[in-house]
Amino acid sequence: MVMDDTRPSLIRLKRNPTIFTFSLGYLGQVITFGAVYFLVARLGFLIPFNGQLSVLVWPATGLAFAVLTRSGIRYWPGAALGALLVALSNQYSIPLLIGFVAAHTLEPLVGAYVLRRHTHFRSSLEKVNDVLALVIIGAFLSALLGASVGTLAIRLSPEGVNRIYSYVWWEWWAGHTISIVSIAPVVLTWYANRRMNWTVNQWIEAGIGLVGLVLISAVVFLQFSPSGNYPLGHAVFPFLLWFALRFGPREVASASLVTLIIGIWGTATGTGPFSRSNPDLNVLLLLSFVLSVILTALIVSSVLAQLRRAREALRQNNAQLEARVTARTAELSQANNLLQQNIIERDQIHGELVHARDQALDALRLKSQILANISHDARTPLNVIMLRTEMMQVGRYGAITDKQKETLDGISLNARELLTFINNLLDEAQYDTKKLRPVPVEFKPHDWLKQSVDAMRPLAEQKHLQLMFRVAEDMPSTLNNDPEWLRKILNNLLSNAIKFTAKGHVCINVNKVDANHWLLMIEDSGMGIPDEALPHIFEAFWQGDGSVTRDTNRGVGLGLSIVKRLTRILGGEIVVESQVGQGSIFKVTLPFEMKKEADEHG
Amino acid sequence: MNMAKPLVFVVEDDPSLGTLFSDVMQDMGLDTQLIRDGRLANQQLDTAVPDMVLLDLHLPHVSGLEILNRIRSDSRLEKTRVAMITADAVRVKEAQGKADLILIKPIGYFDLRDMVAKLLPEHALPR
Numbered sequence: 001m002v003m004d005d006t007r008p009s010l011i012r013l014k015r016n017p018t019i020f021t022f023s024l025g026y027l028g029q030v031i032t033f034g035a036v037y038f039l040v041a042r043l044g045f046l047i048p049f050n051g052q053l054s055v056l057v058w059p060a061t062g063l064a065f066a067v068l069t070r071s072g073i074r075y076w077p078g079a080a081l082g083a084l085l086v087a088l089s090n091q092y093s094i095p096l097l098i099g100f101v102a103a104h105t106l107e108p109l110v111g112a113y114v115l116r117r118h119t120h121f122r123s124s125l126e127k128v129n130d131v132l133a134l135v136i137i138g139a140f141l142s143a144l145l146g147a148s149v150g151t152l153a154i155r156l157s158p159e160g161v162n163r164i165y166s167y168v169w170w171e172w173w174a175g176h177t178i179s180i181v182s183i184a185p186v187v188l189t190w191y192a193n194r195r196m197n198w199t200v201n202q203w204i205e206a207g208i209g210l211v212g213l214v215l216i217s218a219v220v221f222l223q224f225s226p227s228g229n230y231p232l233g234h235a236v237f238p239f240l241l242w243f244a245l246r247f248g249p250r251e252v253a254s255a256s257l258v259t260l261i262i263g264i265w266g267t268a269t270g271t272g273p274f275s276r277s278n279p280d281l282n283v284l285l286l287l288s289f290v291l292s293v294i295l296t297a298l299i300v301s302s303v304l305a306q307l308r309r310a311r312e313a314l315r316q317n318n319a320q321l322e323a324r325v326t327a328r329t330a331e332l333s334q335a336n337n338l339l340q341q342n343i344i345e346r347d348q349i350h351g352e353l354v355h356a357r358d359q360a361l362d363a364l365r366l367k368s369q370i371l372a373n374i375s376h377d378a379r380t381p382l383n384v385i386m387l388r389t390e391m392m393q394v395g396r397y398g399a400i401t402d403k404q405k406e407t408l409d410g411i412s413l414n415a416r417e418l419l420t421f422i423n424n425l426l427d428e429a430q431y432d433t434k435k436l437r438p439v440p441v442e443f444k445p446h447d448w449l450k451q452s453v454d455a456m457r458p459l460a461e462q463k464h465l466q467l468m469f470r471v472a473e474d475m476p477s478t479l480n481n482d483p484e485w486l487r488k489i490l491n492n493l494l495s496n497a498i499k500f501t502a503k504g505h506v507c508i509n510v511n512k513v514d515a516n517h518w519l520l521m522i523e524d525s526g527m528g529i530p531d532e533a534l535p536h537i538f539e540a541f542w543q544g545d546g547s548v549t550r551d552t553n554r555g556v557g558l559g560l561s562i563v564k565r566l567t568r569i570l571g572g573e574i575v576v577e578s579q580v581g582q583g584s585i586f587k588v589t590l591p592f593e594m595k596k597e598a599d600e601h602g
Numbered sequence: 603m604n605m606a607k608p609l610v611f612v613v614e615d616d617p618s619l620g621t622l623f624s625d626v627m628q629d630m631g632l633d634t635q636l637i638r639d640g641r642l643a644n645q646q647l648d649t650a651v652p653d654m655v656l657l658d659l660h661l662p663h664v665s666g667l668e669i670l671n672r673i674r675s676d677s678r679l680e681k682t683r684v685a686m687i688t689a690d691a692v693r694v695k696e697a698q699g700k701a702d703l704i705l706i707k708p709i710g711y712f713d714l715r716d717m718v719a720k721l722l723p724e725h726a727l728p729r
Contacts (some may be wrong), residue, residue, distance in 0.1 A: 379689035380616045383708035387622050390711035396629060419708060 019074055030078045037064060037082020038089075046177075047268045051279045052167040056175040057264055058084075061107055062183025065142060068112035069184070070123050070191045080105040092159065099153015103146045107176065110141030124192035125185060125249040126305040128548065131298040134188075135291070138180035147173035167280060172285045180296045181259045189250035205246060210255065213239040217259045220273065221266030229272045233263070233289050240293065244301035250302040256293050263289060371429035375422045382422065386415045409462045420495055424558040427488070431565060438482035438570060441593040445510055445518075446471045448483050449490075453508060455495050465498060466505035474512045480593045485566050486520075492559040493522045493586050501526030501583070513589060520588040528580040538564040539577065563588075570594060607633040608653035608725050613669065614642045614687070615661050623656055626714050632725065640664025644672065652682055654721055659688035659697065670700050683721040 041060035049056040083104035087097040115121050115137050122130050151169040153161040160168075173598070216239060220232040223576035236259045266272035267286050274285035389411045391397060392404075400408070453469045460467040479531045490508070497506045504525030511519045530536060537562040538560050567574045610632045614620035617638065624634040635652070637643045638659035647669070655673065659666040664704060666686065673679045686701035687709060694704055695709045702721055718725065 372644045376689045379707040380619055384616075385708055386708045387619075387626070391626070394711060398713075415708075571649055 017190070019076070019083065026074075027502055029098070033067060033075055033078025034081025034085065037079055038085040041082060041086045042089075042312055047264060048314065049268055049279070051171045051283065052163055053171045053175070056171060056178075056268070056283065058104075058176050058179045059183050060179075061104060061142075061146065061176050062179040062181075063187060064104075064108035064289060065111050065138060065180050066123075066184040066187035066191070068108045069115050071120070072187055073109055073112050073116070076105055077108045079108055093157050096153055096157030096159050098159065099149065103150035103153060104595070106149055107142045107146030109136050111180075116140060121193070123188040125298060126309065127187055128299055128302050128306075130187055131249075131295070131302050134184060135181050135295060135298075138184060139177040139291070142171050143176040143180060144375060146176050170280065171283060174283045178260075178264070178287055178290045182257050182290055185249070185253035185294065186257050188192075189248075189253050193248070193250055202247075206251065207450060209239060209242055209246070210258065213243075213255055213259060214262070217262040222269075222271050232266045233273050236263075236293065237296065240297040241300060243306060244297055247301075248305055249298060249301045251567075252297045253294075256297045259293060308456060368429040371425045375426035375429065376533055378418075378422050382415060382418055385411070386419075413459055413462055417495065420491065421558065423488075424562050427562050427566075428558060429563075438485050438566075438594065440480050440482055442478045442480050443483045444477060445475055445479050448486065449508065449510060452487050452490050453494070456491065456498065459495070459498050463498060463501070463503075465501055465503070468499075468505060469508035470510070472509070472511040475510060476512075476592060479518070481570060481590065482594070485570060486590075489563050489566050489588060490520065490522075492563045495527065496559060496586070497522055497524040497586075500524065504583070516593075517589050518592060520590065521585060523583065523585045525583040528582055528584055529576065529578040530580055534576065534578065538574070607631060608722055609633045609635065609650065610635055611635050611643065611646065611650075611652040611655045611657075613637045613640070613655060613661065613666065614658045615639065616658075617698075623709075623714070626711065627656070628716070628726065630718055630725075632718070632722075640666065640669055642694075643669055647673065647676070651679060653725075654683045654685065654718075656685050657701075659686060659690060659694060667696055671698060683727060685717055686719060714717055 035061045038062050041058065044055045044057045044059055047057050059083060060079075068075055068079070083101045084097070086104075087100045092100060115133060121133060125131055125134070150172050151165055152164065155165055156170055160340050164391070197334050213236065216235050220235050231290055240252065240255055240259065243252045263272065263274070264286065267274040267282055269275075274282050274289065276282055276285075389408050392400060393408045393412070449469055449471060453467060457467055494506065494508070501524045506525075506582070507521075509519075509521040509523070509524045511521070564574050567588055567590070570590060571594060572588055574586065574588045576584060576586050578584035610627050612620055612623045612627065612634050614623060614636070615638050620636050620638060627634045629699045634703060635646065635650075637646060641663040643655075643657075643661070644664055646674075655669075657669060658667045661669075666688070670684055670686065673682055673684055683702045684700075685703040685705060686694065687705045687707060688696040688697075689707040694706065703717055705717065
């Protein structure tokens with residue numbers, strides 16, 4: 001019988017249950033259900049009973065209860081059809097037929113409706129609540145309602161004459177309770193789980209358990225006659241509990257049914273502990289036995305199922321947790337490896353950087369050493385040249401002609417240029433090795449300027465240039481700075497101005513700029529500096545390209561870069577204005593007082 | 603003016619420059635002795651007492667600074683004037699306070715005249 005409405009074992013709250021459906025499939029299902037109901041009902045008649053009713057056990061109502069609970073109350077017409085067929089086959093009178101059909105329809109319909117509507121019922125019966133709900137509703141709602149309606153129908157029908165209605169009611173209720181609580185659990189649990197994925201060992205165990213249960217049930221219920229029956233009903237419990245311990249509710253319900261069938265059969269045929277002379281007492285004994293078997297077996301099995309589920313959930317959680325821990329550990333380990341690798345790489349890079357820095361420092365030291373050596377080694381021969389020239393100039397080697405004097409002046413001029421260059425080289429070397437530190441002292445700007453200019457005067461005179469200087473009247477009488485450094489700045493600028501000026505003048509002006517600064521300005525009427533060269537002239541070792549001739553350009557490379565560097569260290573700034581063919585103006589702005597820490601190297 | 607010419611030791615390892623310094627000194631009416639090596643200078647100073655030493659800082663075997671220290675610690679040479687000459691503007695500071703005069707190369711003709719005028723005033727030539 002296939003009546004699965006695709007519902008899972010959990011039967012959910014249903015506000016508006018469907019009572020009718022009109023489809024061919026539904027009609028076929030209802031007819032099939034009715035036929036099965038009829039056949040199962042006829043089975044009840046096979047069990048002899050001589051009470052007020054002609055039949056005690058009504059297995060069809062247990063089936064109907066389960067089907068309507070599991071598949072939906074809209075299948076009630078199947079139960080009605082089955083009951084109708086039974087009534088017709090028994091040739092009931094019309095009143096009894098109507099009452100009979102109504103009783104057997106209402107019984108499963110109301111029970112299933114309440115069970116579906118008012119409880120979160122699982123047909124797998126794995127919870128104690130579900131077991132209790134099934135038994136209580138089945139016994140005290142469905143069977144009670146059926147018994148009441150059925151008794152009323154019998155009372156009103158011709159067949160009800162000469163019957164004791166209280167016994168009718170009692171027998172109906174007891175018989176239907178027995179039927180519902182023994183049959184419905186089997187049907188429901190098999191609906192909930194139809195798979196048979198047992199191991200071989202489980203098959204063997206189930207087989208042994210079933211054989212044992214059948215044997216003990218047979219011994220208890222079928223062996224002894226009424227005169228020799230003993231209260232041995234409890235003997236079936238060990239086997240049922242065995243099933244409960246080792247299997248699920250489905251197997252327990254099935255095994256219970258086997259025991260109950262044997263028990264009912266024995267009782268009905270006059271053997272077993274419940275077979276006494278009073279049939280109504282027998283019914284009571286049988287009812288109590290059925291209820292205790294079902295309740296005990298199903299409750300124990302549901303409790304164990306719950307435990308099993310909890311244990312399984314715990315195991316799964318543990319496994320999940322373990323998997324997560326493993327994954328996380330792997331991630332951490334990977335991250336750690338990466339980190340370690342990064343550290344190693346960084347250490348390598350660090351080592352390379354240190355090496356590169358050491359090499360750069362070595363190279364810098366070597367450069368400084370080479371520059372210092374050049375400066376040092378050039379001084380001795382330069383000294384010879386200058387001294388010989390001077391001795392000839394002063395006539396120590398005899399009288400000289402004008403032409404010779406002019407030549408000697410030229411040699412002298414170039415020797416001084418060479419000396420300036422050598423001094424610059426030494427400054428550059430000392431700057432790189434940080435040996436260069438200004439020493440501020442107080443000095444008189446006018447005297448300082450006069451001395452410096454006078455030292456350069458012979459060079460200007462040789463080229464017939466006008467060399468003038470002027471100190472503004474508002475300048476302080478003393479300054480606090482390094483006069484030797486300032487002299488280097490001035491000498492470089494002045495020597496450039498004289499070198500690049502063919503005719504005209506070179507003027508030096510010293511002015512006050514503001515409360516803290518003064519300006520040293522060197523102006524010439526020389527060749528000027530091309531615009532494209534202006535941005536580069538303060539760069540070390542830079543020399544102009546083809547725009548100026550090689551001859552006039554020599555010496556520019558180092559001097560201006562040193563001037564700029566010294567100016568910066570002294571806390572000043574230098575700018576240049578120039579126009580090709582007109583001349584150049586170098587403006588050096590300097591503070592009156594040197595800062596305490598002259599550490600602005602670059 | 604003493605009739606005896608003052609004695610000047612020119613201690614300079616560069617032969618051209620040493621000869622030239624000697625020439626200028628002799629030209630100024632001084633007796634000169636050219637020494638090209640620090641060890642030789644020390645040996646000469648064991649016996650002679652020069653009025654002035656023109657002393658190069660960098661010398662073979664014994665440095666100018668050691669000779670300067672030796673002169674300053676020798677009571678026999680207490681009247682000897684020392685002019686330190688060098689091309690090393692950095693290291694020359696070590697001689698500061700000990701030498702009577704420090705000259706940095708290149709040293710011109712007039713520098714030498716000024717030096718003689720300052721260290722041997724009684725022998726200075728009129729300019």
